[in-house]
Amino acid sequence: MRGDFGGRDPARRGERIFEHGSLRLVLLHLIAEKPRHGYELIKAIEDRLAGQYSPSPGVVYPTLTLLEELGYAHAVAAGGSRRRFEATPVGLAFLEENRPALQAMLARMTPEARAGRPPQIIRAIENLRTAMHLRLARAPLTEAEIEAIADLLDDTAKRLERL
Numbered sequence: 032m033r034g035d036f037g038g039r040d041p042a043r044r045g046e047r048i049f050e051h052g053s054l055r056l057v058l059l060h061l062i063a064e065k066p067r068h069g070y071e072l073i074k075a076i077e078d079r080l081a082g083q084y085s086p087s088p089g090v091v092y093p094t095l096t097l098l099e100e101l102g103y104a105h106a107v108a109a110g111g112s113r114r115r116f117e118a119t120p121v122g123l124a125f126l127e128e129n130r131p132a133l134q135a136m137l138a139r140m141t142p143e144a145r146a147g148r149p150p151q152i153i154r155a156i157e158n159l160r161t162a163m164h165l166r167l168a169r170a171p172l173t174e175a176e177i178e179a180i181a182d183l184l185d186d187t188a189k190r191l192e193r194l
Contacts, residue, residue: 053136054086055094059103059126060133063118068109069095072116079140098122 049057061067061075069091077085095116098104103122106114118126126133163180166172172180 049086049136053132054090055098056126056129056133057136057140058091058094059098059118059122060137062098062104062116063123063126066107066115066117068113068115076140079137101125 057076058072061072067075069088072095073086073088073091095104095106098116099106101121102119103125104116104118106116109115166180
């Protein structure tokens with residue numbers, strides 16, 4: 032069951048639940064706690080987010096495959112077609128090396144941390160981020176364009192501080 036967040040799925044509103052690489056860390060952390068199969072991992076994340084979000088199997092299973100390919104996890108037959116994933120010593124070392132990022136992500140996953148973030152503002156921030164990435168991916172900026180963008184962003188920041 033996909034939970035909802037304020038009546039809608041956060042991913043559909045443009046709110047990112049996981050930043051690049053953070054789902055990998057969370058999944059590895061969960062299988063380091065105890066071996067689990069994909070559905071158990073999906074359910075564990077949904078539970079940690081109080082039903083507000085549930086990652087799809089189309090995201091979880093490829094990430095588990097990546098963890099296997101990187102040597103961070105391996106699968107063990109668990110009856111039938113299910114496989115339970117376990118963290119390897121290399122995976123545990125990777126978790127330890129990335130503990131600050133993992134702790135920050137786990138802290139953001141609590142319902143308390145997610146409360147009070149208006150979806151309209153999250154969407155607007157993501158729109159700005161996307162617009163900036165798209166513009167920077169096009170032809171190189173002229174000096175005048177660089178100055179105009181910097182001025183616009185600085186002005187917006189100042190106006191936000193005054194609210």
